[in-house]
Amino acid sequence: MSSHQFKGDSMSFPNTRMRRMRRDDFSRRLMREHQLTVNDLIWPTFVCEGKNVREPVGSMPGVNRLSLDQLLIDAERAAKLKVPAIALFPVTPLEAKSLDAAEAWNPMGLAQRAVRELKKHFPEVGVITDVALDPFTTHGQDGLINDDGYVVNDDTTAALVKQALSHAEAGADVVAPSDMMDGRIGAIREALEAQGSANTRILSYAAKYASSFYGPFRDAVGSAGNLGKGNKYTYQMDPANSNEALHEIALDLEEGADMVMIKPGMPYLDIVRRVKDEFKVPTFVYQVSGEYAMLKAASQNGWLSEQAVVLESLLAMKRAGADGILTYYALDAAEWLRAG
């Protein structure tokens, strides 16, 4: 036994001074446990019809609805910054919306055209499509409704399968069901296999909460007006629940999801941590529109320092266990990270 054996209280002051390691930049860097890099970022973006359109989203300053020619300009920026993937959200013209949401699987639909354009010009950038009916239904719900206005599960799933297949056909690398119907991951997986799209990945919005932080998004895609006073409580998760998220995620993995997502982000990092600890699978988190709006508004008022708080919020998601983050700040963050 060494004569320098620590005493029982060796972990206490002054043997241990936590501030020693924090004193200098070199030792702070050496002990850093987590890192945010450009490889962690997915850029969600809104696409619309037309040419030369960059239409600002009122509740998301700095975010625009882009016509396909403009999308290519911003996608080039993403490609140059080596942002791994883009997630597409189409803004459907009112006249293309219907009760049966048929525009969702139109091979010449906006999302399908956007996928083809992106894959043609930037094959190295991953393209993720949103599988859900809300941009296409006249009532703004993510699924088909019955006479009582209830979103029916199995018929909706059949529609989602058609939508997912049309995205895969157009060349989407990843389909991302964000609708929260039961059983849709299995149904989509089976259909992809049957269609010969065995390598199309599925990113499941597995634990998607019925959150009020989605407000600006519904504004951006124009589903807010359609939804009116409606809500999504009968299919999205109750913010009060945590164990239920593990149940949801277990089911989606069993059905064939390659990646799972928790959404929203910052108020739900406890869920991210539990999911990562429990399943150890590729786990993603969505810094949603309302989070973006909060950070942007406070920054614009000079109340918060934008770059610092945004990078901190994203790093906190990594620390919670996320492998990647969907964020409207993706391109800015990639630039800040490169400059830093």
Ligand SMILES: NCc1[nH]cc(CCC(=O)O)c1CC(=O)O
């Ligand atoms: N399928 C709808 C969908 N897909 C992504 C978001 C929200 C994203 C955000 O707020 O940034 C929503 C909104 C909703 O569920 O009403």
Ligand SMILES: [Mg+2]
């Ligand atoms: Mg589910």
